[in-house]
Amino acid sequence: MNTILSVLLLLLSISLTTFVLQVRNQLNQHLENNTKPFDMVIGAKGSPLQLVLSSVLHIDDPTGNIPLDEALKIARNPMVKEMIPVSYGDNYRGYRVLGTSNEYLAKYDATLQEGKLYEKPFEVVIGNDVAKKINLQIGDTFASAHGLAENGLETHNEKPFIVTGVLKPTGAIIDHLIITNLQSIWEVHEHSDEHNHHEEEHEEQREITSLLVKFRNPMGALQMSRLINEKTTMQAALPKFEIERLMRFLGIGFRTINGIAIAILLVAGLSIFINLIKTVRERKQELALLRTYGANTFQLIKLVFLEALFLSLLGSILGWFLGRISIWFFSVFTENIYGYHFVFSFPTNKELLILILVILTTFLAAILASLPLFKLNVSKTISDA
Numbered sequence: 116m117n118t119i120l121s122v123l124l125l126l127l128s129i130s131l132t133t134f135v136l137q138v139r140n141q142l143n144q145h146l147e148n149n150t151k152p153f154d155m156v157i158g159a160k161g162s163p164l165q166l167v168l169s170s171v172l173h174i175d176d177p178t179g180n181i182p183l184d185e186a187l188k189i190a191r192n193p194m195v196k197e198m199i200p201v202s203y204g205d206n207y208r209g210y211r212v213l214g215t216s217n218e219y220l221a222k223y224d225a226t227l228q229e230g231k232l233y234e235k236p237f238e239v240v241i242g243n244d245v246a247k248k249i250n251l252q253i254g255d256t257f258a259s260a261h262g263l264a265e266n267g268l269e270t271h272n273e274k275p276f277i278v279t280g281v282l283k284p285t286g287a288i289i290d291h292l293i294i295t296n297l298q299s300i301w302e303v304h305e306h307s308d309e310h311n312h313h314e315e316e317h318e319e320q321r322e323i324t325s326l327l328v329k330f331r332n333p334m335g336a337l338q339m340s341r342l343i344n345e346k347t348t349m350q351a352a353l354p355k356f357e358i359e360r361l362m363r364f365l366g367i368g369f370r371t372i373n374g375i376a377i378a379i380l381l382v383a384g385l386s387i388f389i390n391l392i393k394t395v396r397e398r399k400q401e402l403a404l405l406r407t408y409g410a411n412t413f414q415l416i417k418l419v420f421l422e423a424l425f426l427s428l429l430g431s432i433l434g435w436f437l438g439r440i441s442i443w444f445f446s447v448f449t450e451n452i453y454g455y456h457f458v459f460s461f462p463t464n465k466e467l468l469i470l471i472l473v474i475l476t477t478f479l480a481a482i483l484a485s486l487p488l489f490k491l492n493v494s495k496t497i498s499d500a
Contacts, residue, residue, distance in 0.1 A: 117390045122430045124383035125473065129434025131376035133466050134441045139369050141457045143362060146172070149288045150354035152222035153199075154336040157186050157343060158325035163352035164361060170201055170325040171354050173211055173288055177203075180322040181349050189343060190328055194335030202300045202323040205259035210245050212259050212276070212293045214300030219327075220282070223289045229253060230280030236298040240280035242290040251278050259303065274303070297323065384476045387426055391419055391484035416485045423481035427473050435462065 150171050158166045159179030168175035183200060190198040199222065202214040213219075217232060220240075230253040233239055241251055251257070256275040276295065284290055301321065330336045340351035439459055446457040462470075 117386070117393060118426065121383060121386040121390050121426055122433070124379055124386055125427065125430025126434040126437060128376045128380035128383055129431050129469065129473070130437035130441060131372060131379070132469055133435055133438030134445075135369050135372045135376070136463065136465055137438065137442050137460065138445065138457065139365075140463070141460075142365075146358045146362070148286070150358050152329065153327045153354055154330045154333070155328040155340060156325050156352045156354060157181070157189065157328060157349055158352070160348065160350045163350060164357045166325065166350065166352045167354045167357040170327065171288075173213070173292065177324045178350070180324060181326070183321040183323050185347070186323065186326040186349065189339075189347065189349070190326055192335075192339065194330050194332070194339065195328055196331045197329040199327040200297060200323045201325055201327060202297055204300065204324070205261060205303065207257050207259050207276070207293055208249050210242075210249070210291060210293050212239070212295060212300070214295055214297040214323075216296070220289070220294065222327075223285050223287045225282045225285050225287075225289050228281045228283040230278070233279055233295050233299075236296065236302050237274055237276050238279045239276045239293050239295040239299075240282055241278055241294070242282055242292050243284040244290040245293055246281045251281075253278050253281065380473070380476075383430065384480060387423060387477050388480035388484060390426075391423060391480055394419070394422065394484070416481075419485045420478065420481045423477040423484075424474065427477035431470050431473050435466065 150167070153171060156166050156170045158170060158177065159181050161178030165175050166178050169177040180202075186200070187198070197218065199216055199219050201219065203211050205212040220226075220232075227240070228243065230240070245251060255278045257278075258275045276293070276299070282289065328336075328339075330339075336353055340353060343349055343351035442457050443459065449457065
């Protein structure tokens with residue numbers, strides 16, 4: 116029972132530590148890869164983090180809409196290298212329908228697996244995960260629903276979208292999007308807007324969700340963000356800065372879980388130590404008999420060391436596998452809600468370092484537990500038996 120308890124405690128601490136390390140590393144990598152193509156997001160006033168999460172990572176509601184001409188006017192700056200408008204407000208079975216330009220696809224190195232790119236309004240290309248999960252194929256048509264969450268109550272049936280292409284997997288957020296041109300988004304809402312009858316009015320009031328901007332140098336982003344936030348009705352958010360801030364908040368939670376894991380690991384080390392002391396005491400007679408058959412003190416200590424090594428390796432390997440299984444379950448949850456998946460990966464350097472620390476700790480426990488063997492009185496122990 117003591118041995119099982121020791122292994123379980125070690126297993127729990129290793130699985131917790133490896134789980135947190137993997138979630139942190141992979142989440143950081145996901146966020147970095149998805150925000151890297153853009154230096155700034157220009158959108159409606161509100162929370163800058165919400166603006167980045169909604170417009171770049173597509174996992175939150177937008178802060179509102181902004182006039183297209185006003186956004187383009189600001190972005191026509193010599194420091195600006197590229198600007199990509201994005202607009203949305205609809206979904207199909209929980210997947211966002213995003214209106215943008217072809218440059219958006221290029222930013223994520225997205226290429227077609229089959230079919231062709233959208234050319235006319237209401238033509239769409241779909242991310243690889245969208246094609247797999249809801250079994251959409253080229254030539255299929257669908258009506259989008261209003262809002263960004265799955266909702267079959269308010270669908271736009273006036274003119275359905277048609278799938279013209281499927282994208283290759285990119286490992287980025289684009290795999291979970293349905294992409295069309297801006298005209299499609301404007302038209303689908305014009306059809307459903309009963310109060311507007313004049314196309315000319317729409318031309319004047321074209322709105323987008325946000326404008327994604329890439330600068331020629333990093334200083335441009337800092338200078339322009341200050342200008343936009345102070346002098347206009349819009350706001351500018353810097354994805355890199357906002358994601359670093361988010362990771363700092365999440366880091367507190369990660370550190371707390373790691374602290375708990377370290378505490379469990381110390382208890383596991385103590386449990387193994389107590390277990391080894393009990394083993395030496397209970398087997399004193401057997402060990403004394405081995406001495407009479409010619410085994411020296413070093414060979415007896417080696418037996419204790421082998422037991423300690425077996426326990427630490429068993430707990431560590433089982434803990435590592437449990438950590439990876441937890442990652443898989445966590446991935447199922449995040450993919451359904453946020454469109455993010457975590458992959459099974461081989462042990463990292465940090466995880467190998469943890470294994471070395473565990474082995475060293477159990478070796479220390481084995482040394483301390485073996486001290487009575489140096490003073491083992493063979494004849495007395497055997498006569499007491």
